Amino acid sequence: MIGFPYTKLMNSNNDVDMAAALVMCSVERAEALGIARDKWIFLHAGTDCHEHNFVSHRHTFTDTPAIRIGGRRVLDLAEKSIDEIENIDLYSCFPSAVQLGAESLGVSLDRQLTCTGGLSFAGGPFNNYVMHAIATTMTRLRERPQETGLIWANGGYATKHAFGVYATTPHVHGFQHESPQNEVDELPRRAVATAIEAQGQATVEAYSVMHDRNGSVEKVRASVLLADGRRAWATSDDTQLGQEMCENEWVGKAVTLDATGDILV
Known part of the structure; x- marks a missing residue:
């Protein structure tokens, strides 16, 4: 266990020696270079x-509205529904990213969610995972020329999102791009209280329990x-509390905070 509920295998690895490359050019240039049409x-x-x-400032940690808005718009531009996309690659630094992305895009967790194989050992964070996703999806589309691919790229704490829809034939309207940021910016924001302001009663919204290298509870x-x-934001060095939070669900429970943000329970 690293940060409950995630074990080491459920976290991405950034020390991975891999590479991918793409060649982008116009149709005219591809023809001039003699690149095969297929x-x-x-x-x-x-x-x-x-x-x-x-x-x-995010209103909730259980929803990623920018994924929903950006994903919906790219499908509208491509004139496709999510059910018409045969090949999907969701950014997968942690299970929560896949779950949030799938829910926001309206994708069932029971269907194919990656062409690349997931992020754990495929590029690592900050190591160009999405380039691998594009290259792998391109290979799959060449093998299945009647199908379409959707790739979701992510950066930060599920913060920045980019979407692309790919196919072996050009869209009737050509490539289209939009940034629906104004729609996202209009969404509600949470105000944040300082530790002194938060002293007293509060309700647990989300939490993780950090473990040391020996697998022992270290910090909430x-x-x-x-x-x-x-x-x-709140913390606790009480290992008994940390163990209790690993064994039982604490989201929604009432807690008491001191003036430094420590959980007193």
Whole structure:
């Protein structure tokens, strides 16, 4: 266990020695270079947008509206529904990213979610995973020229999102791109309370229990909501509390915080 509920295998690895490359050019240039037509892949549509930059300001941690908005728009531009996309690659640094991405895009967790194989040992964070996803999806589309691919790229704390729809034939309207950021920016934001302001009663919104290298409980990190709707951050070095939070669900439970943000229970 590293940070409950994730074991080491459920976390991405950034020390991975891999490489991928793409060649982008116009149709005219591809023809001039003699690149075989069955190697061509066309980008039908692309969108990009981001969540509220500071995690503390996001209205909830159980929803990623920028994925929903950006994903919906790229499908609209490509004139496709999510059910018409045969090949999907969701960014997968942690299980929560896959779960949030799938839910926001309307994708069932029971269907194919990656062409690349997942992030654990395929590029690692900051190591160009999405380039691998594009290259792998292109290879699959060459093998299945009647199909379409959708790739979701992510950066930060599920913060920045980019989407692309790919196929072996050009879209009737050519490549289209939009950034629906204004729609995301209009969404509600949480106000944040300082530790002193949050002293007293609060409700656990989300948490993780950090473990040391020997697998022993080390520290609790939690986000809590106050009665007025503001969010605050809390911690605890109480290993008994940490073990209890690993064994039982604490989301929604009432806790008491001191003036430094420590959980007193």
